[in-house]
Amino acid sequence: MSIDATSRPALDDDRLRGLLRAVTTRLMEKRSAAIADVPEWERLRDRARAIKRDALGSLGRHLVEFEYHVTASGGTVHWAADAGEACRVVEKIAADNRVRGVVKSKSMMSEEIGLNTFLEQAGLKVVETDFGEYIIQVAGERPSHIIAPAIHKSRADVGRLFTEKFGAAYTEEPDELAARARDVLRDEFCNARMGITGANFGVAATGTIVIVENEGNARMCTTLPPVHVALMGIEKVVPAIEDLAVFLTLLARNATGQAMTSYVSFITGPRRRGDRSGPEQLHVVLIDNGRTRMLADPVLRDVLACIRCGACQNTCPVYRNIGGHSYGGVYAGPIGSLLGPGLEPRTSPPDLPFVSTLCGACAEVCPVKIDIPNALLYLRQAAMAGRTLKRLPHRRAQRLGLRAWALTMAGPRRYAVASRALRLVLRAFTRGGRVPRLPAPLDGWTQVRDFPMPARQMFRQMIERGPNGRRE
Amino acid sequence: MRVSIFITCLVDQFHPEVGQAMLAVLDRVGIGYDFPRGQTCCGQPAFNSGCRAEATRVARHFVTAFAGSETIVAPSGSCTEMVKKYVPSLFAQGSPEREEAEAVAGRVREFSDFLVNVVKVVDVGARFPHRLTYHDSCHLLRGLGIRREPRALLAAVRDASVVDLPASDSCCGFGGTFAVKYPAISGEMGREKLQHAMQTGAEYLVACDTGCLMHLRGMIAREDLPLRAVHLAEVLAQT
Numbered sequence: 001m002s003i004d005a006t007s008r009p010a011l012d013d014d015r016l017r018g019l020l021r022a023v024t025t026r027l028m029e030k031r032s033a034a035i036a037d038v039p040e041w042e043r044l045r046d047r048a049r050a051i052k053r054d055a056l057g058s059l060g061r062h063l064v065e066f067e068y069h070v071t072a073s074g075g076t077v078h079w080a081a082d083a084g085e086a087c088r089v090v091e092k093i094a095a096d097n098r099v100r101g102v103v104k105s106k107s108m109m110s111e112e113i114g115l116n117t118f119l120e121q122a123g124l125k126v127v128e129t130d131f132g133e134y135i136i137q138v139a140g141e142r143p144s145h146i147i148a149p150a151i152h153k154s155r156a157d158v159g160r161l162f163t164e165k166f167g168a169a170y171t172e173e174p175d176e177l178a179a180r181a182r183d184v185l186r187d188e189f190c191n192a193r194m195g196i197t198g199a200n201f202g203v204a205a206t207g208t209i210v211i212v213e214n215e216g217n218a219r220m221c222t223t224l225p226p227v228h229v230a231l232m233g234i235e236k237v238v239p240a241i242e243d244l245a246v247f248l249t250l251l252a253r254n255a256t257g258q259a260m261t262s263y264v265s266f267i268t269g270p271r272r273r274g275d276r277s278g279p280e281q282l283h284v285v286l287i288d289n290g291r292t293r294m295l296a297d298p299v300l301r302d303v304l305a306c307i308r309c310g311a312c313q314n315t316c317p318v319y320r321n322i323g324g325h326s327y328g329g330v331y332a333g334p335i336g337s338l339l340g341p342g343l344e345p346r347t348s349p350p351d352l353p354f355v356s357t358l359c360g361a362c363a364e365v366c367p368v369k370i371d372i373p374n375a376l377l378y379l380r381q382a383a384m385a386g387r388t389l390k391r392l393p394h395r396r397a398q399r400l401g402l403r404a405w406a407l408t409m410a411g412p413r414r415y416a417v418a419s420r421a422l423r424l425v426l427r428a429f430t431r432g433g434r435v436p437r438l439p440a441p442l443d444g445w446t447q448v449r450d451f452p453m454p455a456r457q458m459f460r461q462m463i464e465r466g467p468n469g470r471r472e
Numbered sequence: 473m474r475v476s477i478f479i480t481c482l483v484d485q486f487h488p489e490v491g492q493a494m495l496a497v498l499d500r501v502g503i504g505y506d507f508p509r510g511q512t513c514c515g516q517p518a519f520n521s522g523c524r525a526e527a528t529r530v531a532r533h534f535v536t537a538f539a540g541s542e543t544i545v546a547p548s549g550s551c552t553e554m555v556k557k558y559v560p561s562l563f564a565q566g567s568p569e570r571e572e573a574e575a576v577a578g579r580v581r582e583f584s585d586f587l588v589n590v591v592k593v594v595d596v597g598a599r600f601p602h603r604l605t606y607h608d609s610c611h612l613l614r615g616l617g618i619r620r621e622p623r624a625l626l627a628a629v630r631d632a633s634v635v636d637l638p639a640s641d642s643c644c645g646f647g648g649t650f651a652v653k654y655p656a657i658s659g660e661m662g663r664e665k666l667q668h669a670m671q672t673g674a675e676y677l678v679a680c681d682t683g684c685l686m687h688l689r690g691m692i693a694r695e696d697l698p699l700r701a702v703h704l705a706e707v708l709a710q711t
Contacts, residue, residue, distance in 0.1 A: 004654050011656045021664075317643045321660045355654060357647025357661075358520060359610035380522025399526075402518045406526035409481070409512040410533040419485060434693060444652035448659030449690030452486040459479050459488035463495070463507050 002393065003355045007326035016152055020323050023151050024314040030257025031311060031365070037259070038249065047246050049369045052305035055204075055238055056295060062204040062237045063286065069207025073269030075282035083113035086287045090115060090196065090229055091122050093283050097227050099124065099194040103185075105211070105218035106130035107198030108146060108308060109231040109287060111330045112343065115196070127188045129217040134181050138165050144324030144332060146310035147255050152323050185217070195221030195279070199232035200307070201247060202284070205240045209284060211265040212251060219263050228270070228279040234286050235295075235304040247307060250367040255309040290343040299378040303338045305368040312362035312372060318355055327352065334362035334372045341379050341388065350390040353379035401441065419458060426454040473591075474504040476541035478580065480551045481513040482682040490682060493709035494547050494583055501593050505545075510537035515562075516554040520648050528562040535559065535573045543590070544580040547705055549612025549681045552582040557615065582612060584680055584704055588621040594628045600710040601631035605674035607665065607688075608641040609681035622680055622704050629707060635672045639664075644679075646687040662691045669699055677701045 010016055035041050055062055067077040078093075080086035094102065102124055104110065116126045116137075128137040132150040136143055139161055143149030150158070159172035162180055171177065197218050201210040209230050211218045222228045238247065252258040271278030294300040313319045313333030324332030328349045329340040337355060340348035353376045362372040383392045384399055392398075408418045429435050435451035437443070445451055475498070483491045498505055515530035534555065538544055546552050556577045563570035587593055606626060612618045626634045645651065645661025666688065669677040677699060679685055688701040 002653075004656065007654070007657055011660055017660070317645070317661050317664075318657055321664075322657055351653075353522075354650070355657070357610065357643045357645065357650050357658075359643035359647070360614035361610075361641075361643065364614060377520065377522065380520075381524050382522075384522035398521065399523060402521055402523045402526045406515075406518055406523075406529045409515070409530045412510045412512060415512045422485065436694075442652060444655040445690070447655040448694065449662070449687060450693040451690060452686055455486060455488045457488060459484045459491040460507065460509070462488050462492060463477075 001328070001349070002351050003322075003326060003328070003349060004351075006328055006349070007322040010322045010326050015154070016323055017321060019152060019154055020320050023148060024320050027148075027256060027314045028311075031254055031314075032257075034253040034257040034259060038253065044246055044250055045367055045369050048250055048307075048367055049305060051238060051243050051246060052368050053302075056235065056301060056304055059234065059237065059295065062239060063234055065204040066202050066207055066237050067286070069205065070269070070282075070284050071207070073207050074272065075207065075269050075284055078283060078285045080285055080287045080289070082289050083287075086113045086231065086285055086289065087115055087118040089285050090231075091119060091124075093227065093229055094119070094122075094124060094194055097193060097281070099192075099227065101125040101127070101188065101192045102194045102196055103127050103129050103188050103192040103221050103225065104133075104195070105197045105213060105221045106133050106149070107196070107231055108143075108330065109198050109233055110196065111143060112289060113231070113287065115231070127185070127192070129185050129189070129215075129221060130213070131178055131181055131215060131217075134185070135161065138162070142325065142330075145313055146308050146331065146333075146335075148310070152325065189220045189224050192225045194227040194229060195225040196229045196231065197221050199230045199236055199284070200251070201244060202232050202237045203239075203241050203244070204237050206268060208241065208266050208268045210244060210248075211267065212248070212261050212263075213265075214256075214258075214262045216263055219265055222265060222267060222279065223277045226280045227283070228267075228281065229283045229285060230267070231285050231287060234288055234291050251307055251309055254311045254365065254367045290345075294342040297342075299375050300338065300342045302370055303335070303342055303375060305370055306335055306339070307368060309367055311365040311367070315361045315365050316356075317359065317361065318357070327355070334376075335370075338370075338372065338375050338379065345389040348390065350383060350388060350392045353383060423454040426451070430454075473502075473543070474506065475543045475545045475586070476538060477505050477507050478511060478514075478538065478544050478546040478551070478555075479507070480546055480548045480682060482686060483547055486686060487682050487703070490547055490685075490703040490705055493703065493705040494545075496709040497587070497596050497598075497705055498545075500597055501587065501591055503591060506541075508537050508541060512537070514551045514554045514559065516551060516558075517648055519554065519558055519562075524562065531559045531562050531573070532569065535569070535576050538576050538579075539572060541576075541579060543586070544576070545583055545586045546580060547583045547680070547682065547703060549582050549609045549616055549618065550683055552580055552585075553611040553615035555580045582616060582618060582680065584621040584625055585616065585618050588624055594624045596625065596628070596708050598628075598708045598710050599630040599632075600707050602633075602676055603672075603674045604629075604632055604634050604676045604678050604707065605637040605669055605672045606634065606640060607637055607644060607669070607677055607679045607684065609679055609684050610641075610643050612680050613641055618680075622678070625704065625708060626678065629710075632707070635674055637672060637674075637677075638668045644684045644688055646681075646683045648683065651687055658687070659691065662687055663695075666691060666695075666697060666699065670697065675700065676707065678704055678707055680704050
C-alpha cells in the first residue's frame with residue numbers, strides 16, 4: 001500500500017495530529033534552547049560526522065578491537081548476520097541460563113529484529129520497562145517515534161488503557177500512571193533472570209557499551225538480573241572513549257533538549273570480584289541485519305552514522321502530520337525513509353523515499369549531518385530505475401510520462417505546441433472561473449486545491465507584445 | 473547592466489503576472505533584460521522524481537538556451553537551486569558539458585538575491601498599503617541561504633506593515649510531484665501554513681517561489697480564505 005493510503009487514517013485524526021504537533025514542537029523548542037548554550041555546536045556536528053565516517057571506514061578493525069576488549073573484560077560477544085540469527089542467539093542465552101522472564105529497556109534494535117514476538121513464541125515472558133515502551137506493549141502496538149515510542153498516545157489514552165487492562169480507577173495524572181507501571185515493573189525487575197538492552201555506543205578501545213536513558217530502568221535491567229544481553233548494531237562502534245565527549249554533548253540536546261540524560265551507563269564487562277552490583281554475565285550481540293549491505297553502498301553508508309536522536313522526525317513537516325505508524329516500518333520519518341529501504345528492502349513500502357517534499361529541515365538538525373534529501377533523491381533514482389527489490393507501483397507509467405515531458409521540454413517548438421494543448425485542456429475543465437477538478441494524473445492536485453486557471457497569455461507571448469516587454 | 477530572464481515554466485504557463493511584475497521592478501531599478509527564446513524548464517520535476525536521464529535531457533537544453541547569458545535572474549528559489557547545485561552534477565566530471573553547466577550555474581541569481589546583492593538596492597520605490605507576512609521557501613532558504621534579502625526588500629516597501637509568520641521556515645507542502653502523489657499530506661501541510669498566515673492578520677502571504685504559491689493559491693481558492701498569496705515581485709511592482 002502506498003503511504004498516501006496508509007497515512008489517511010492519521011490525517012483524518014485531529015486528536016493524533018494535535019498530539020504529534022504539540023510534542024514535536026515542544027521537543028524542538030527545548031532543543032533550540034539547549035544548543036544555544038553550546039557555541040561550538042556546528043564544530044561538534046562536523047567532528048561527530050568525521051568520527052563516524054572514519055569509524056565506518058574501518059569498521060571491521062574497530063569491531064574486532066571491540067570484541068577483544070569486551071572479551072578481555074569478561075564479557076561474551078556474539079555475531080548475528082540477520083534478525084533471525086540475532087533472535088536465536090538471545091533465545092539460546094536465555095535457554096542456557098534457564099531464563100523464563102526477561103526485562104527489557106528501550107531498544108530500536110529489538111524492534112528491528114522482532115525480538116519480543118520471537119521470545120514470546122519461545123515461551124518467555126518479556127516485559128518492557130521504559131514507560132513509553134511499556135504503554136505500547138500493554139496496548140499491543142508498535143513504537144511510532146525513535147525516542148518517544150508512545151508519542152501518539154495522550155494522557156487520557158494511557159489512563160483509559162490502564163483502566164481497561166488493569167481494572168484500576170481511571171486517572172490521567174502522569175505521576176499516578178507512572179506509579180501504576182512502577183508497581184508492576186518493580187516485581188518484574190526483581191524476578192527477571194535476564195535483562196535486555198540496546199546500546200547507544202560501543203567503544204572499540206575499551207569494550208565499553210554506553211546506554212543513554214532517563215528513567216533508570218536500563219540501569220536496573222543491567223544491574224539486577226544475573227544475565228545482561230546488550231543488542232548492538234555493528235555501526236554503533238566508535239574508536240575511543242574520548243569520542244563520547246562529542247556524541248554525548250550532541251545526543252541528548254538534539255533529542256530531548258537536555259544537557260545530559262538522567263542516566264548514562266558505561267558498562268565494561270560483567271560484575272567483577274569486589275563489585276557490589278552488576279550481572280554475572282554480559283553478552284553483547286553484534287547485529288548486522290543489512291548494515292554491511294548499506295556500508296557497501298556509496299550513499300547509504302552515510303546513513304549508518306545515525307545516532308537515533310529522533311530530531312529529524314520532530315522537525316519533519318510530513319512526520320508531524322502523519323505520525324510514525326503511517327510509514328509502515330520500524331523506523332519512521334526522514335531517517336526511516338532511508339533506513340527502511342536500506343535495512344528492510346523486502347518489506348519496506350517502495351514509495352517511502354517519495355514521501356518527502358525535500359524541504360531539508362531534517363538535514364539541518366541532523367547531529368551527524370546526514371544529507372537526508374540527497375539520499376532520498378538517490379533512492380528515488382533506484383526506485384525509478386527498477387533497481388529495488390520491491391517494485392514501485394506505476395513505475396513504468398511514471399517514467400513514460402516523464403520521458404514525454406522531458407522530450408517536450410527539450411524542444412522549444414514541442415514546448416509551444418504542448419503549451420497550447422495544455423491551455424485547451426484547462427479551458428475544458430474550467431468551471432465558473434476555477435479549475436476545480438482534473439483527470440489523472442493531475443487528479444491528486446485537485447483533490448485538495450484548485451488548479452491555476454490558464455493565463456490568457458503565456459509570459460513569453462506577453463514579453464513580445466506587452467507594454468513592458470522588449471524584443472530580444 | 474543587462475540580465476537574461478529565466479522565467480521558469482510555472483511562471484510562463486500559469487503566473488505570467490509574476491514575470492511581468494519582475495520586469496517592472498527591473499525597469500524601475502534600471503536593469504535591462506533579454507529573454508532567451510529557447511528556454512523551457514530546468515529539469516527539476518524529473519530530477520526530484522528520480523528520473524536522472526530525463527532531467528539531464530532537459531538540463532542540457534537549459535544550459536544551451538542560456539549559454540550566451542552573462543547574468544541570469546529567476547523568480548524562483550527552487551529553480552535557481554536546481555541550476556546552481558544539481559544541473560552541473562548531471563554531467564560527467566571534467567566533460568565540456570559539465571564545464572558549460574558550471575559556468576551557467578555560476579551566473580544564475582534568484583530575484584531577491586540579485587536585487588539586494590548584485591544591484592545593491594533594497595528600496596525599489598514600491599508602495600503597498602497592506603499587512604504582509606513572509607514565507608521562507610525551503611530551497612531558497614536552506615538550499616541558497618537566502619533569508620535576509622526578501623525581508624529587507626519588504627521592509628523598504630512604503631506603507632506596508634510586515635509581520636512575522638510563525639514557523640515561517642516550515643515547508644508549505646508543495647514539493648513538486650509530492651503535491652500530486654500525496655495530496656492529503658500536502659493539503660494538511662498547506663492548511664497549517666495558511667492557518668499560521670491567518671493568525672498574523674495579514675492580507676497577503678508573500679513568497680519567492682511560484683511552486684509554493686501555486687499550491688497555496690489553489691488551497692486558498694478551494695477553502696475560500698480571506699488571504700492572498702503573492703510573489704515578492706508582485707508586491708515590489710506596486711507603486
